[in-house]
Amino acid sequence: MMRLVAYEYKKIIMKKGLLVLILVFSLINILNIIKVYNENAFFLTDMKNTEDLYWQLYSRFSGEITEDKITQLLDIYTPLKKEIADRTASTRTDHPNTMTGNVYMDTTFINRMYVNPMQYFSTYKSKSNTIALESSKNMEFYLEKNNQYDYLKSRTITKRFMHRDIQHFEYLEMYEYYIQYDISVFLILLLGLYVTARVFVIEKESEMDAIIVTTVKGGRKTYWAKIIATLSFVVAISIYFFVLDFISFEILFQHLGNGFMPVYSLKRFMYTPLRMSLFDYSLLAMATKIIGVIFATTLFMGVSCRFKNGLLPFVLNLVLAGSLIVVANRYIGSNIIVLKAFNPFMLLFNRGLYMKIEFVNVLGIPVLIYVASIAVTFAMTVFLLALIGRGYPINQFAFKGGKK
Amino acid sequence: MEIKIENMSKKYKKTVALSDVTVDFDSGIYGILGANGAGKTTFINILVGILKGDSGEIYVDGTNVRKLGDKYLEHIGYMPQYPIFYKAFSVIEFLRYMCVIKGISKELGEQRIHELLEIVNLAGSKHKKIKELSGGMRQRVGIVQAMLNNPSILILDEPTAGLDPQERIRFRNLITKFSEQRTILLATHIVSDIEFIANRVLILKKGELIKNDTPTNLRNEIQGKVWSIELDEDASIDAYYQYKISNMQRENDTVKLRVISKNKSLDEGINVVPNLEDVFLYHCGEEIL
Numbered sequence: 001m002m003r004l005v006a007y008e009y010k011k012i013i014m015k016k017g018l019l020v021l022i023l024v025f026s027l028i029n030i031l032n033i034i035k036v037y038n039e040n041a042f043f044l045t046d047m048k049n050t051e052d053l054y055w056q057l058y059s060r061f062s063g064e065i066t067e068d069k070i071t072q073l074l075d076i077y078t079p080l081k082k083e084i085a086d087r088t089a090s091t092r093t094d095h096p097n098t099m100t101g102n103v104y105m106d107t108t109f110i111n112r113m114y115v116n117p118m119q120y121f122s123t124y125k126s127k128s129n130t131i132a133l134e135s136s137k138n139m140e141f142y143l144e145k146n147n148q149y150d151y152l153k154s155r156t157i158t159k160r161f162m163h164r165d166i167q168h169f170e171y172l173e174m175y176e177y178y179i180q181y182d183i184s185v186f187l188i189l190l191l192g193l194y195v196t197a198r199v200f201v202i203e204k205e206s207e208m209d210a211i212i213v214t215t216v217k218g219g220r221k222t223y224w225a226k227i228i229a230t231l232s233f234v235v236a237i238s239i240y241f242f243v244l245d246f247i248s249f250e251i252l253f254q255h256l257g258n259g260f261m262p263v264y265s266l267k268r269f270m271y272t273p274l275r276m277s278l279f280d281y282s283l284l285a286m287a288t289k290i291i292g293v294i295f296a297t298t299l300f301m302g303v304s305c306r307f308k309n310g311l312l313p314f315v316l317n318l319v320l321a322g323s324l325i326v327v328a329n330r331y332i333g334s335n336i337i338v339l340k341a342f343n344p345f346m347l348l349f350n351r352g353l354y355m356k357i358e359f360v361n362v363l364g365i366p367v368l369i370y371v372a373s374i375a376v377t378f379a380m381t382v383f384l385l386a387l388i389g390r391g392y393p394i395n396q397f398a399f400k401g402g403k404k
Numbered sequence: 405m406e407i408k409i410e411n412m413s414k415k416y417k418k419t420v421a422l423s424d425v426t427v428d429f430d431s432g433i434y435g436i437l438g439a440n441g442a443g444k445t446t447f448i449n450i451l452v453g454i455l456k457g458d459s460g461e462i463y464v465d466g467t468n469v470r471k472l473g474d475k476y477l478e479h480i481g482y483m484p485q486y487p488i489f490y491k492a493f494s495v496i497e498f499l500r501y502m503c504v505i506k507g508i509s510k511e512l513g514e515q516r517i518h519e520l521l522e523i524v525n526l527a528g529s530k531h532k533k534i535k536e537l538s539g540g541m542r543q544r545v546g547i548v549q550a551m552l553n554n555p556s557i558l559i560l561d562e563p564t565a566g567l568d569p570q571e572r573i574r575f576r577n578l579i580t581k582f583s584e585q586r587t588i589l590l591a592t593h594i595v596s597d598i599e600f601i602a603n604r605v606l607i608l609k610k611g612e613l614i615k616n617d618t619p620t621n622l623r624n625e626i627q628g629k630v631w632s633i634e635l636d637e638d639a640s641i642d643a644y645y646q647y648k649i650s651n652m653q654r655e656n657d658t659v660k661l662r663v664i665s666k667n668k669s670l671d672e673g674i675n676v677v678p679n680l681e682d683v684f685l686y687h688c689g690e691e692i693l
Binding site for chain 2: 003007010011066148202205206207210211212213214215216217218221222266393395396397398
């Protein structure tokens, strides 16, 4: 089988054109990440010239959150807040008794970069405990009312939100943008489209389909070799692009080593059902995207296997992928659960599935939306593979007793 | 190896592509003649398992091929019409790939590739890309791939289509070379491909097997029905529409016609010895004219 897969690689993937495309797409991707950095990074936009100051203070306030650090921070922030309260403070930009040259700027800087995040981190424990506590009360209520579905839902919420805590203050700007970055997924899909357009067409164009079908390994084994080669390629290329994303963001945002912070350290993940570190979440998001890429590639293959040339299915797949991506993006933060859970393309932009705890009712059992979405995508992929396999030419005599 | 085909039939919607064909094959070269659409490719496609027949059975040495399963495919070498192959592969890469999908071990595969490339005189071109090969060279690669598994049954569908006369002669010689201890089925509508190399000739017409005999017997069957006649230009045109003409040859101001007719229809006609082309025209003429 491995030799068959290697030859499928040679037929479909080992092409100079594809290599050039990967290189060009890598460059486009890096340039896009640089653009994200230039347009959003604190120290390049709103907080220009405050970078040195930030890192100066960072050595004092980063690390484990203590009462002492909170007091010190408030000691800096409270007088500033008072000073600008009536908006009569000096607007000089070279004020000698300020950190940034301007008292308003000092206040905004300290508030945005330290006070706000510190407040969120230090109060998260009590907020999540409140959610867990309320949910456990709901559990009792639904148990009394014999409402099994809502009881199970509340039980999951209680479990997921209990004992949450953010114990450290760390600089997390990179993750804010990294988790929202989607360009690489589009590039991977384009590469997938390019490759899948050729997978089955190559035999039809070269008239090899007739020869292959008359050989011992020409039926199911060649089919699986094609599937393994194509899917392993898109998985490998996805990993490459996701690692490239991560490294590029890390380098640009100088953010090494803060991945141990819990994923709910990011405000937009305040209600996430996940209990893992940001780094682990990054890996989970990558894996989820890869499942989505596998589905998309299988779908592309399903369309292209019916055609005798590569161009028309390429265009059709492009339109199909575009439509499903638009739907996925439109409903990424929506409450319309069905559109999130049953659109496999949602896995490509999966933060919408992980940001808040949501359930899908599966035969009276509340299933977390991301679990349902992954399961649905997996089932659809298997179904598509079976469907494509059924249409793949098999020799009439390949099985004892005739074609099955 | 004996191959027996019993009552093979195939319909495409309302069109009968193959009708109740029963035939036995032993070692030797079998030419399958028929006009375009006569059912040659359908017959071959069913034989190699590309198509499923509507009815009929195939037996190899008395065993139904359905019982043989994959084992049957090990006996087959097949070359389809107009093979293009993978243009980006070199000859040797392509043949190695064919060894893999035919389940031939690496060592044996290398040995077979080099032997066969020597036989077909392509050893010097083994590193050439398929796209760089001429039509004739590509056909030779085609027969090498079909021969890699040393098949007992070699099936060639229109193998000389598109080849120049020199390449066709070369290809015919190769087929003869490979025919020892092997059944070769060669489907063609080019009669000269099989005239002198086939042990038996099968003629298919509208899906029916109308003849299955040696070339000599087939020629003898129409003895006395082939005529040669010399006419002027205008008369030759009239004759063209009146008779089955197997050949026209211009000589100075006259045209020499080879006419197939049960009766001596033209007074000046001279009876000539039939060839296989005459046989083909005699049986399939309506389809040609």
